[in-house]
Amino acid sequence: MGNTTNGRLVSLDVLRGFVMFWIMSGEHIIHALAKAMPIPVFIWMSSQMHHTDWNGITFYDMIFPVFLFVAGVSMPYSFEKKMRSAGVKTPMELPSSEKRKIYLSMVKRTGILLLLGFVVNGLLRFDGYDQTRFASVLGRIGLAWFFAGIIYLNFDLKKQLLWLAVILVGYYLVLKLMPVPNFGAGILTPEGSFSSYFDQKFLPGRLHSKVYDPEGLFSTIPAIATALLGMFLGTFLKMEDSFSINKKLLIMIASAVVLIGIGILWNYDFPINKRLWTSSFVCLVGGFSILFFVFFYLVIDVLGFRKWAFPLLLIGSNSILIYMASEGLVNFKHTAEFVFGGAIEFLPLIWQPVFTALSVTFVQLVLLYFLYKRKWFLKI
Template sequence: MSNTVTNERLISLDVLRGFVMFWIMSGEHIFHALAKAAPIPVFVWMSSQLHHTDWNGITFYDMIFPIFLFVAGVSMPYSFEKKMNSAGVKTPMELPSKEKQKIYLSMLKRTCILLFLGCVVNGVLRFDGYDQTRFASVLGRIGLAWFFAGLIYLNFDLRKQLYWFIGILFGYYLVLKLVPVPNFGAGILTPDGSFSSYIDQQFLPGRLHSKVYDPEGLFSTIPAIATALLGMFLGTFLKGKNIFSANEKILIMLASALILIGIGALWHYDFPINKRLWTSSFVCFVGGFSILFFTFFYLIIDVLGFRKWAFPLLLIGSNSILIYMASEGLVNFKHTADFVFGGAISFLPLIWQPVFAAVSVTFIQLVLLYFLYKRKWFLKI
């Protein structure tokens, strides 16, 4: 194993982003179909992991969104490093005020674009009326959490960033456990009785995703900032110059992942792991698994140099926002795949037709992404 990794772009970040996006864009349908066509235990288990939990608890599908946000956090120190180099400073806090103002405006612009695109995915352009429009969104939460994590990164040193991380997790825990909700009381972590749900009901405009709460609501976006900060910590660690070898970095990441998973699992008994409330235990538990997934791809791709196998994931990760929006309803890939492959698939045994139909959708999506990749057309925000 190599003891050094070049300072070029971390290919593993794009691959990990592509890995988690694959399941959203069409991968889940392949394994749901496989579980029905060949109900062997591994396929059935994988299919069961590609559904959200009803409330408390966790599946792999619950991890996809926070892993994506975590990856955005990892990218942050690398993107800001270019601005620091051009300004001739070593830390973000040393940036001149005029340079920081430019960065703030750029960050605000990116956040506003993501908020708008999130509304587009939710169907705002259908103009169904204010009351029927859902303003909270996955892309909106990514934009907001990334923005506030970026403010913390630009204005505080690493020690104070850690204080922010711990303060957010414990502050959120204390509010949800101790602040009473009208007609329910304090510490009621149910869909309609939690403090986070109460804030959504009172202050989130438009339609809530689940009537009494929204999984991308206002108050539960605060702990999502901690998820972005976790990624930022990892990015800062990886960017460190000549402090640890690649082997040592991998061991430290593995140890950190196991510690976070342990903290999340223990905290679960008092503050349940819950994706919809984005509980502090959820942040720790999924943060640990995020580091584990990243470590795997980092070892295989950036350290050992085995990259060719991951090219399809790289295609997805390089244009992840575009394929996410397209897959959420802006493009009918199923219609195109059926037009191209439907005739051939109809000759297969009936039980296997849904499997190959789902695979054909993935193929059409990858063809589009390959076309965009070769022409260097990327939706960058």
């Protein structure tokens, strides 16, 4: 199975690092470049480094679901060792005692991600219950991964596919047909969607955007489907002897095209919307997630070109740690300005923000390299 590092598929860590790079500092580099050199390509790239206001999609909207998709791809590999030690070939054959151990570890992992999400949201500032936001990116990853894992452990492939269809179609039907007080049914606006209404009623604390939360409770249900799509890809990749490399690549690309096509067609009736995590959004981004993976898988695991991706490997190997640090727990900009600020002041004023952003990335990569060389990884 391709190249691995410490039992990890290298292309997965690199893809994880690729999407996390834009969150930790890459977006600031692009925005600064667009201001310093406003040529069409940089202006377009800068426009892709923002979330859409509501319906529609940008590259930045894809980052979170691609990360969750990658977590799904890793799932069959993470459970493989437990199946091997139990002497079984499929998760459904695991004895109940072994499954209980796995469930406990899954609950623990999800609980830790929920807690870390609370911390990123400022839980330790003790602003009071009403001002604390409990929904989070890490929490959604934990919950979606957990329920996708339950499906993986208890159902065969056909039933897993059925679960995917039920989640996507069921979510669509609820948002289109379930009436919301004062709005009615099928109103897919920030104030009028059933997902927003559900979170207003049942999500404790503060909502991210007052009337809705992009990582809310109800919209986490279709996020399970995103994790399932990744899980299907991971299951397919583990079929080492069933297909040649060329056939694997063709099947993955064809699957991506089908998913993107479904997403585009569904968009006409159920708009692509990251904040509602609509079913059309799941399909479209699921297709692009496969294409992103195919690129890194082909270049790194099939063709063996790996050295260029080492910075992305550093990020992907400690992605949750650098995400938390970049979300406000560590002031990388202060450190970068302390080290490089004097030199940057000699540059033309218009280019100073570009090199400031680059110096932040450099400081982050130095930290990640230090952790990587000592094999210190935040494993959850």
